[in-house]
Amino acid sequence: MTDISEFRPLPEDLGEHELIVNMGPSHPSTHGVLRVILRVDGETIVDAKPDIGFLHRCFEKVAEGWTWQQVVPFTDRTDYVSAMTNELAYVLAVEKLAGIEAPERAQVIRVIIAELQRIASHLVWFGSFANDLGATTPFLYAIRERERILDLFEAVSGARLTYSYMRIGGVRNDLPLGFIEKTSEFLKLMPGRLREYENLFMKNAIFMARSKGVGKLTADQAIAYGTSGPVLRASGVDFDIRRDEPYAAYGKFNVTVPVGINGDVYDRAVCRFGEMRASLDIIEQALGALPDGEVMAKVPRVLKPPAGDVYFRVESPRGEVGCYVVSDGGPNP
Secondary structure, eight states: OOOOTTTSOOOTTOOTTEEEEEEOSSOTTOSSOOEEEEEEETTEEEEEEEEOOTTOOOHHHHHTTSOTGGGHHHHHTTOGGGHHHHHHHHHHHHHHHHTOOOOHHHHHHHHHHHHHHHHHHHHHHHHHHHHHTTOHHHHHHHHHHHHHHHHHHHHHHSOSSOOOOEETTEESSOOOTTHHHHHHHHHHHHHHHHHHHIIIIITOHHHHHHHTTSSOOOHHHHHHTTOOHHHHHHTTOOOOHHHHSOOTTGGGSOOOOOOOSSOSHHHHHHHHHHHHHHHHHHHHHHHHTOOOSOSBOOOOSSOOOOSEEEEEEEEETTEEEEEEEEEOSSSOO
16 A cells, blocks of 8 residues: 555644644635644644635735726625625725725715625524524525625615625615615514524524633733634624724714623624624614715716825625725725
């Protein structure tokens, strides 16, 4: 038999009970293309070496050949599960650089859309997470509810995954007829569905046994590793960009921020469920405060921001998403 050890050398210090596991680049538990070389001892990850770049498509370089407005569709593809949030980070960065302020109605619409996107993204997390643990039914339930949000996004943008809805200076078009009513129906439906999910999954003895005390990160570790979003807050760090550095119209609304204690898998799940409830509350506030008016500022057809650079960050469903834009005073980034 051929000795393959020379092709797959093992670390000399590999423990007796340790294994080297290649996770990816195409693996059923990952939802993207990523390879991580793991050293594990039972369910404990001793070491991890990421191998990234499988989906790198030179987005930054490609953007240099397009106008500022034409870059929006590219931002959708950086995270197709929460495309609206990526668009928002980019247009806010350019607006700050160019000194453009979107109309008040557009700012509130951005909040509504961003929070719907947060719920849709967390539903994908919940369904995929449950499915990875062998629970198929929660996945089907989560996708069922996500479809309601995608219907709303299709009504407002014409697309269900990559929307190109945000614009430098506002949003592409106003909310269509029936959007507010259908969103209100969704707000009434979801609290009951979330309770059902928690009873079905979060209170399940098997799930609790496999998640409590697993993957713990202290607050200091979470900060040192550069985590953000629900992962950071589950470790007890009370920070949310929407509340602490308000953008769009978030400063006008009460933003509840769920914070965990133990920093384990279970607390991260609890935080995400809490965020979905908080998003429902923010959307309800925004619908009640939606002003009349235009949804686009007067922006030159060929935008030429002054020379300079800006970094702008927003709170995406998975944490901080920042966009760094540089202008030489021309029509292209």
